Amino acid sequence: MSRQERAAWLFAGPVLAAIAAMLVLPVALALLLGLTDYSIYALADLKNLRFVGLANFTELLATPLFWRALGNTALFAALGVPMAIGASLAAALLLHDATVRWKPLWRVALFAPYVTSVVATAIVWRFVLNTRFGLLNSALGAAGIGPVDWLGDPRASIPAILLFVTWKIFGYNMIVFTAALSAVPGELMEAARLDGASRWGRFRHVTLPAIGPTLLLAAVMSVAGFLQLFAEPYVMTMGGPAQSTVTVLYFMFDEGFRWWNLGQASATALILFVLILGVTAVQARIGRRYQWL
Template identity: 70%
Template sequence: MTRQARAGLAFTLPVLIATTVVLVVPTLGALLLSVTDFDIYALADLRNLRFVGLGNYAELLRTPLFWHAVGNTALFAAIGVPAAIGTSLATALLLNSATVRWKPVWRLMLFAPDVTTLVATALVWRYVLDTRSGLLNYALSLAGIGPVDWLGDPATSIPATLIFIVWKVFGYNMLVFTAALATVPHELHEAARLDGAGMWARFRHVTLPAIGPALLLAAVLSVGGFLQTFDEPYVMTQGGPAQSTLTVMYFMYDQGFTWWNMGMGSAIAILLFGAAVALTAVQTRIGRRREWL
């Protein structure tokens, strides 16, 4: 082994060890638990542990509440991912404009929610969405619209939670898009403008292809993040009302830590992991077909 190879191994080995301990070992452990009936009785005495094979997975497929959680998670992702990426890209394009002043200040303010404690921001949003004294209902009252029970009505609980989630996470993608836009050669826009291309044509044929890799990265991270939606419904609605904001992650938490059915909870985790990997592969393939990579 060459000296350069040894140096590279010395730098990467700590990361590989940490990744193995933090990610690989727990994943393999969850895979093993998912084929057992590990519960609170097995936790007290391992002799109570039984191998059930694919029984947990079969039971999940027969559980209506699991499919309800899958539907809610799919709805969160289907609405939240385009909303988060769209608002992030629009904000980045606005901040990239030469007419906007104090750009570092705006970026800092817009990125702040992403690094702010979730519980603190969730409590603030609970007051904003409050039925009686919430700021949002007060704004609606000025337009002659009656109060809305945002978090207490199954019809509005997901949109209300999504507003909070998008506000909380869009700052990260905004910074990614801002950095990508800074790398787009100004000469390309000038050439397109001289050829008679309008604003939309320049965005479609110049900006989007140039920031394609960043767009793909944001899509992959956003899909993975929305598939793992848990904190926001847990703090805002506790999965309610009427389980309207129950997600797969929340269902996994209930099975594993409320009912101590660790085998079932691990099976849910493995299914969610598989779904995330499959969707990432599909997104990457689409990105390559569009020559974004």
């Protein structure tokens, strides 16, 4: 091993050790727990711990609530990712416009929800979405539309949470997109403008290819975030109404810390891990196809 290689390992060693301690070790422990019937009885005495193999996984696949949670999570991701990325990109394009005034103020205001507490903002939004005196229903009433039970109607609960989550997280991607738009070569935009390209044509053929890697990064992070949705439905609806907002992570939390079925909770965590890994691999393949990686 050369001197440069030893120096590289010396500097990378602490980081790799931290990654192993914070990522690899928990995943390995979750795999081991997922193969056992670890529960509150095993917490009291490890002699009660039994190896059950794949029984936790087969039991999960036979549990209707798990499939309901998986479907809800997929729906959140399918609807929420385009909403969040679309809102972020639209805001970034508006703030990139040279005619917009007070850009730093707008950026701070739009980014602020991202750094605020999820629980605190979710409680505030529960009042905003309140059926009787919420601000949203008051605005609908002023427009002649009757009140909507946003958090009590299964048909409205998912759109309500998606609205809140989009408002909460889109500021981060907005800042990332703003930086990416600033790096688009001005010569390309000017050349497209001189060739007679419309605003939409310049966006489609110049801006989008230039920010492709950033768009891929935002998609990967947004999908992973929506597949791990937990705090928002937990605070706002407690998984209701009629289990319409139960997510995989919410189901895992209930199994592990309400019913103390830690073996099945660990199996759920592993299934979610494989799901996120698989979706990320597909996104990476798409990114390589468009030469974004």
